[in-house]
């Protein structure tokens with residue numbers, strides 16, 4: 001029988017909401033077994049020095065392949081891991097795996113200034129975090145100077161609460177990056193109060209870059225430089241974006257222009273036999 005369009009629309013929404021709920025419950029169930037069933041992998045995306053266009057480091061990014069759900073985006077499953085408290089064991093597994101992988105690369109003579117790991121606010125608030133990290137560094141024999149922890153502004157929103165642990169991390173010798181910089185709602189005060197090494201400008205600013213004169217991006221770069229931070233632009237996809245950022249003396253970049261996140265086995269191929277990166281002049285000028 002005929003229904004009015006409004007009725008159909010309502011019906012459709014309810015079904016899609018039910019579908020979302022089912023998917024959510026399915027993910028929750030699957031995630032509980034994902035770690036023990038080896039369903040997580042780690043991929044790596046290069047950081048490029050914008051002046052030299054050489055690989056200077058890598059960001060590690062978590063991937064989940066569920067046999068039932070297929071590949072699920074981190075934007076979908078990371079919040080769920082946090083809610084379920086599973087980000088604590090999974091986060092430890094990530095840190096250890098990345099340190100082990102870094103050791104292998106170092107043994108193969110592949111030089112990287114740093115490899116970064118994203119750290120969730122739930123991990124940072126965990127009282128064992130610093131000691132667990134220390135144990136992992138000792139066990140894998142990694143010099144902490146090569147490890148970089150990426151924290152978002154949201155993670156350090158309460159500066160007085162997070163300062164103690166961030167200072168402990170600095171004392172341990174690891175580097176701190178502010179991820180997705182410019183998208184949080186925190187005051188800028190923490191930039192002077194906390195021991196920060198790198199600002200990663202959020203990719204939304206690079207995506208919307210005003211090539212005539214982007215006052216916001218220029219200002220972030222200048223501020224970062226005046227504070228003696230390394231400034232990295234996330235989400236560089238085009239030569240025009242690269243050229244603009246080079247012109248502003250932004251230090252580093254990351255994005256699909258050079259490489260998507262790739263498996264660890266692909267990393268040695270970013271280098272030739274001299275240990276020099278294959279990236280020379282930009283491949284596609286237009």
Ligand code: C2E
Nearest residue numbers: 061062074075078094118119120235236237254255256257
């Ligand atoms: P993020 O830390 O800001 O990571 C950068 C994201 O931008 C990655 O998405 C990467 O694939 C994507 N990306 C890199 N270059 C480009 C580009 O040129 N264009 C576009 N459009 N995107 C680019 P991914 O891997 O889907 O991760 C999304 C977010 O999930 C991450 O954002 C991070 O917040 C979180 N995440 C990923 N892995 C981990 C992890 O191991 N631990 C934690 N706690 N969070 C993670």
Ligand code: MG
Nearest residue numbers: 059118150179
């Ligand atoms: Mg990150």
Ligand code: MG
Nearest residue numbers: 179180200234
């Ligand atoms: Mg980011």
Ligand code: MG
Nearest residue numbers: 179180202203
């Ligand atoms: Mg992000």
